[in-house]
Amino acid sequence: xxxxxxYLIPVPLAEGxxxxxxxxxxxxxxxxxxxxxxxxxxxxxxxxKAAGLKTPQQELRIHDYGKHVRDKVNYxxxxxxxxxxxxxxxxxxxxxxxxxxxxxxxxFEAHKRGIKVVPLIGPSSILLxxxxxxxxxxNFSFIGYLPIDKGARSKKIKDLEQESQREKxxxxxxxxxxxxxxxxxxxxxxxxxxxxxxxxxxxxxPDEYIRTQTIEKWxxxxxxxxxxxxxxxxxxx
Amino acid sequence: xxxxxxYLIPVPLAEGxxxxxxxxxxxxxxxxxxxxxxxxxxxxxxxxKAAGLKTPQQELRIHDYGKHVRDKVNYxxxxxxxxxxxxxxxxxxxxxxxxxxxxxxxxFEAHKRGIKVVPLIGPSSILLxxxxxxxxxxNFSFIGYLPIDKGARSKKIKDLEQESQREKxxxxxxxxxxxxxxxxxxxxxxxxxxxxxxxxxxxxxPDEYIRTQTIEKWxxxxxxxxxxxxxxxxxxx
Numbered sequence: 181x182x183x184x185x186x187y188l189i190p191v192p193l194a195e196g197x198x199x200x201x202x203x204x205x206x207x208x209x210x211x212x213x214x215x216x217x218x219x220x221x222x223x224x225x226x227x228x229k230a231a232g233l234k235t236p237q238q239e240l241r242i243h244d245y246g247k248h249v250r251d252k253v254n255y256x257x258x259x260x261x262x263x264x265x266x267x268x269x270x271x272x273x274x275x276x277x278x279x280x281x282x283x284x285x286x287x288f289e290a291h292k293r294g295i296k297v298v299p300l301i302g303p304s305s306i307l308l309x310x311x312x313x314x315x316x317x318x319n320f321s322f323i324g325y326l327p328i329d330k331g332a333r334s335k336k337i338k339d340l341e342q343e344s345q346r347e348k349x350x351x352x353x354x355x356x357x358x359x360x361x362x363x364x365x366x367x368x369x370x371x372x373x374x375x376x377x378x379x380x381x382x383x384x385x386p387d388e389y390i391r392t393q394t395i396e397k398w399x400x401x402x403x404x405x406x407x408x409x410x411x412x413x414x415x416x417x
Numbered sequence: 418x419x420x421x422x423x424y425l426i427p428v429p430l431a432e433g434x435x436x437x438x439x440x441x442x443x444x445x446x447x448x449x450x451x452x453x454x455x456x457x458x459x460x461x462x463x464x465x466k467a468a469g470l471k472t473p474q475q476e477l478r479i480h481d482y483g484k485h486v487r488d489k490v491n492y493x494x495x496x497x498x499x500x501x502x503x504x505x506x507x508x509x510x511x512x513x514x515x516x517x518x519x520x521x522x523x524x525f526e527a528h529k530r531g532i533k534v535v536p537l538i539g540p541s542s543i544l545l546x547x548x549x550x551x552x553x554x555x556n557f558s559f560i561g562y563l564p565i566d567k568g569a570r571s572k573k574i575k576d577l578e579q580e581s582q583r584e585k586x587x588x589x590x591x592x593x594x595x596x597x598x599x600x601x602x603x604x605x606x607x608x609x610x611x612x613x614x615x616x617x618x619x620x621x622x623p624d625e626y627i628r629t630q631t632i633e634k635w636x637x638x639x640x641x642x643x644x645x646x647x648x649x650x651x652x653x654x
Contacts, residue, residue: 188548201538205437279547279554288551291615291629298625299548301438301540310516311425311536314525317516321558321586349558378528388535392528 184262186290187213187269188283190276190302191227193409194385198230201303201384207231209300215241215261215268217286224271245270245282255289262295276304280324280354305411306352309380312390313350315415320350326363337370341416344375348417355412360405363412364398371395371414378413381405421499423527424450424506425520427513427539428464430646431622435467438540438621444469446537452478452498452505454523461508482507482519492526499532513541517561517591542648543589546617549627550587552652557587563600574607578653581612585654592649597642600649601635608632608651615650618642 187209192201211234218224221242229237243258261268270277270286276299277283290297306322323340327333340351355363367377373396381389392413424446429438448471455461458479466474480495498505507514507523513536514520527534543559560577564570577588592600604614610633618626629650 200440200442203437203440276544276548276554278549278551279544281554283548284551284554286551287549288629291551297549297551297627299545299620299627301538301545301621303538304541304544307513307516307541307544308536308538311513311520312515312524312534314515314521314523314528314534317513317518317521317559318561319559322554322556324555383536384538390534390536392525 181265183293183295184264184266184268185296185298186259186262186287187267188277188287188297188299189269189271190300190304191271191274193274193303193305193383196386197303197384202231203301206300206302210269211235213267213269214239215243215266217243217245217258217268217270219272219282220246223273227271245286250282255286258286259290259293259295262290263293276302279304280306280322303384305380305383305409308383309378309390309411309413310350310352312380313378313413313415314392315350315376315378315413316348316417317350319348320352323351323353325355326353334366334370337367340414341371341375344414345416351414353412355410357407357409360408360410364403364405367412367414368395368399372416373399375414375416378415379403379405379410380413381408381410383409383411418502420530420532421501421503421505422533422535423496423499423524424504425514425524425534425536426506426508427537427541428508428511430511430540430542430620433623434540434621439468440538443537443539447506448472450504450506451476452480452503454480454482454495454505454507456483456509456519460510464508482523487519487522492523495523496527496530496532499527500530513539516541517543517559540621542617542620542646545620546615546627546648546650547587547589549617550615550650550652551629552587552613552615552650553585553654554587556585557589560588560590562592563590571603571607574604577651578608578612581651582653588651590649592647594644594646597645597647601640601642604649604651605632605636609653610636612651612653615652616640616642616647617650618645618647620646620648
């Protein structure tokens, strides 16, 4: 029996960003797929509705892959639909499933079972920030979160800066939005004046903010990043 | 005077992939923009035509940013349109400008001049491969090309494998398509049996091929990657 396909479906990063986020293929696909693996059922249903889903919501089979259940998931059951020959979709809360978001394990289990995996084109804050930074896209690392401990964090920032200089590598990292301002002041304290910093905030939203300049120039400015989803990019190459 | 915006415009990765690559916003935008900075004028015009451009081609102002001119570019002239208040577009040959493709320098010069930079959503083989690999998207590096020298290359592969294990990091790299098979046999020789390798080929094309399994399993298979655009992903975490 032919197996179904696991489609990896990106979700917009911001409210009202449907127009810049979806391809026609994605919109057709969500009317074809009846079974989804999602991070949060409520927001997944809201997203599908906003995207213009024509299937009645009660006809959808939605599997919860939220934080609270992830450790005890039975992947054989989760992927049963695809093993039976149906196409299924994987979505996270925002952006691309599996990239700075859960989902990689589901994809890996699909590969193990010979289920075809098809990634869809859509918004990724990491990729958009990298494009817009003006830094090297030939060599880059996404680090996720920096250490929480202040000493370890300052050391990590300096290590990233040195590695960037040595390898001509762009370093990308994130912070929980309510600690963005603290991270920024630590970057301004720990980095060399000529190192370049890009801050990308509220990507794809009407108030998207992307700015690249040297640490020296950032030091002379006041910018409030509190509670705004941001990505930070360092380049010292 | 208000400055124009520099839009970063992705280009499909494969022939006939328009439907999965473009957002409605991008299609509207290319009818609005009259001035482009491109890697190759001929393919840029072909791409705009395939995308359904309504503006007569002779009304477009296209700046060549190809390899042969990149070192002697006058960025002030290149960005003059945006400085005068017009929106301009930056495109590379395939995928996202600035990511494993030229363009980052143009973006950086735009930031220096206070020109707003807006990245558009579109295909990136790096991001699609990462999503579809089933490997960690919380921590990953794109390395570009590995060293050409055989000894240095084998050492680099082992270093990347060790770093992947230590940092739980996904390592992504590429090769010129006519040397893919050699790279694969070097990976199979240099890596540990339990390390996982994902090969992602012809992304977004009808014959897209994405497969993840252990080095041990790859060793027992024959796969021909000759002249196919591929991304390789290693994970030993």
